[in-house]
Amino acid sequence: MQTDFLVIGSGIAGLTYALKVADACPDRKVTVITKTTEDETNTKYAQGGVAVVNDLENDSFEKHIEDTLIAGDGLCNPEVVEIVVKEGPERVQEIIDWGAEFDRTPDGDYARGKEGGHSVFRVLHHKDVTGRELERTLLAAVHAKENIEVLNHCFVVDLITQHHLGYLVTKSTPDIECYGVYVLNLHTGEIEKIISRITLLATGGNGGVYRTTTNPRIATGDGVAMAYRAKGRIENMEFIQFHPTALFEAGVGSAFLISEAVRGDGAILRNRKGEAFMERYDARKDLAPRDIVARAIDSEMKRTGTEYVYLDCRHMNQEKFIHHFPNIYEKCRSIGIDVATQMIPVAPAAHYSCGGIKTDEWGQTSIGNLYACGECASTGLHGANRLASNSLLEAMVFAHRCYMDGIRRVSSVSLRTDLPDWNAHGTAQPSEMILITQSLKELQQVMTDYVGIVRTDVRLERAMKRLDLLHEETERLYEAATISPQLLELRNMITVAYIIVKCAQFRKESRGLHYNTDYPAHSAIVQNMVW
Incomplete structure (x- = not known):
């Protein structure tokens, strides 16, 4: 298959970009591929909303910029922060014009929420399912474009570069270029080639x-794993944001998110004794930035020997709660929790990666003809800790910037016709799926126990030793077995885990989301960790 614009991923970043390039270049082919169904994305599960300055009487660009810089703890790129904050209102208006609906007050103004780290009410939302509303809007717009093709159940194996033409490619190679991707078609089981400009x-x-x-x-x-294998630059992967308030359900891996907006509306965190503990950790109490709240909860759980703390919503206006948070209300009710009379058990859960594929201010990676956008990218906006509800805004702003740069360059890029087909010679069906599933469990256990909210040098060293073994075993399996989505995901996760640990080992300080008790304070040197 050949295409002009290839988009890997169908969340807000990918679909916004696809819409824009398809509209600007009606004679160009745009192909969107996703490894499951088109609507199964992180975007769909975003609850809180979009942080944007569109109330200049009570807010300002300067305030939003300052809040973002404070949350980022010295590692944000100030120029990128200014770009996102100032270009954000126009991008949000675009998605509204495409059909997205945000909640409004009785007088017709937008109903703005306030979340941790924000100094004013600026978060636009669609009840507590904002991401689902944005995903719905974008998919409807995409399907109306004749030159956009969406391919479901296509798992990208690797980016195609000069490496696949027999050239030696290293991180110091100055002119690495992306020519397309190898894709595992889950309908046919065949590995196909998609060539793109x-x-x-x-x-x-x-x-x-x-x-x-x-x-x-x-x-x-x-995305991070395949860019790393293609010798692209990756940075700041040690900064993994743990959302402070995921609904605690024993044995559940994909935790239900209790939006930070609930605390913005007045919910209070309490420990096992019913004490409101956040005042002991930060003057902003329950609305401190996420890294502070997550560490505070982690400290309380360890101090009291419990697996969770409580989020108390009992004093809140219940009619307003049900109207604003219907999804959360129904989820709690489905497991027997009445938020009007019972507190919600919550615990931190891995939520967002602030690092990723390093890009410039136009979304261009260190690999030619390859852009990155959304959570897989590291644009410089988030620094050491993402400000709540800045992620959807960043995705829209940088999708626009990738589109602007991409349409400027597309006519100068030729399609390569000399790329080899995938070679699966000598592989066989894996005889024991347990080898993959057990390795995945080990990986997740190692990362949770040793590379979580609080870290030490010893824990990181142990994690690296175990990851080395998992990597060795999985690579042997990859070389011998027929490729499956389970094997590809395991391989990618081991790669990403390795980068997280390696970056964490090199950061000899505690900053933002990276808290190492062996280095409890900031160092004098502030720098990004690039790989």
Whole structure:
């Protein structure tokens, strides 16, 4: 298959980009591929909303910029922060014009929420299913475009570069180029070739490397792993954001998110004794940035010997709660919790990767003709900790910037016709799927126990030793067995876990989401860890 614009991923980043390039280049072919169904993305599960300045009487660009920089703890790129904050309102208006609906007050103004780290109310939302509304809007718009083709159940194996033409490619190679991808077609079981002029990675996050995550099970770090294997630059992967308040359900891996907006509306965190403990950790109490709240909860759980704390919503206006958070209300009720009379058990869960594939201010990676956008990218916006509800905004702003740069360059890029087919010679069907499933359990256990909210040098060293063994075993299996989506995901997650640990080992300080008790304070040197 040949295409002009190849988009890997069908969340807000990928679909926004696809719409824009398809509209600007009606004679160009745009292909969107996703490894499951088109609507199964991290975007769909986003609850809180979109942080944007569109109320200049009570808010300002300067305030949003300052809040973002404070949350990022010294590692944000100030120029990128200014770009996202100032270009954000226009991008949000675009998705509204495409049909997205945000909640409004009785007088017709937008109903704005406030979340941790924000100094004012600026988060636009659609009840507590904002991501689902944006995904619905974008898919409807995409299907109306004749030059966009969406391919479901296509798992990208690897990016195609000069490496596949027999050239030696290393991280110091100055002119690495992406020519397309090898794809496992899950309908046919065959590995196919998609050749493209411009490729966008919009593959989402990597919460699946941890035992408990708010992400759907598809979040396995595929984009970061394939970019790393192609010798692309990766940075800041040690900064894994744990959402402080995931619904605690014993044995459940994909945790249900209790939006930060609930605390924004007045919910209070309490420990086993019923004490409101956040005032002991930060003057902002329950609305401190996520890294602080997650560490505070982790501390309380360890201090009291419990697996969770409580989120108390009993004092809140219940009619308003049900109207604003119907999804959360119904989920709690389905497991026997009445939020009007009972507190909600919550615990931190892996939520968001602040690092990723390093890009410039136009979304271009270190590999030619390859862009990255959304959670898999590291644009410089988030630094050491993402400000709540900045992710959807970043995805829209950088999808636009990738589109602007991509349409400018597409006519100068030729399609390669000399790329080899995938060679599966000498492989066989795996005889024991237990080898894959057990390795996945070990990986998630290692990352949860040793590379979680609080880290030490000893824990990181243990994690690396176990990851080395898992990598060795999995590579042997990959070389001998026929490729399956389970094997591809395991391989990608091991790669991503390795990068997380390696970055964490090199950061000899505690900053933002990376908290190492061997280095409890900031160092004098502030820098990004690039691989």
